[in-house]
Amino acid sequence: xxxxxxxxxxxxxxxxxxxxxxxxxxxxxxxxxxxxxxxxxxxxxxxxxxxxxxxxxxxxxxxxxxxxxxxxxxxxxxxxxxxxxxxxxxxxxxxxxxxxxxxxxxxxxxxxxxxxxxxx
Numbered sequence: 781x782x783x784x785x786x787x788x789x790x791x792x793x794x795x796x797x798x799x800x801x802x803x804x805x806x807x808x809x810x811x812x813x814x815x816x817x818x819x820x821x822x823x824x825x826x827x828x829x830x831x832x833x834x835x836x837x838x839x840x841x842x843x844x845x846x847x848x849x850x851x852x853x854x855x856x857x858x859x860x861x862x863x864x865x866x867x868x869x870x871x872x873x874x875x876x877x878x879x880x881x882x883x884x885x886x887x888x889x890x891x892x893x894x895x896x897x898x899x900x
Contacts (some may be wrong), residue, residue, distance in 0.1 A: 794813070796809075807825035809823065818850045818854065823835070855877070
């Protein structure tokens with residue numbers, strides 16, 4: 781429901797890509813697109829899709845063909861449990877495509893103190 785609403789509000793920025801075999805969907809990913817970045821999210825594959833490499837094929841095509849002119853292809857996070865642990869298998873899979881993992885810094889700003897924010 782959330783993706784449908786996002787897609788309706790941003791029809792040129794959210795696209796669904798799937799890999800099929802004999803008309804059956806085996807793997808898929810939703811891609812959020814900006815002028816510089818293609819960000820993959822909601823990545824999934826059926827067991828058969830994992831066994832026959834459908835997800836790998838899909839991502840190879842996305843990186844080398846569909847989004848080859850983008851400055852960045854973002855695979856998304858590799859953490860779980862609100863960032864408290866790393867999914868090593870997911871990390872290894874993403875690095876297999878040449879991705880690099882890095883830590884994000886998070887900041888919390890209380891909006892009742894917005895007047896204390898300094899901008900330059």
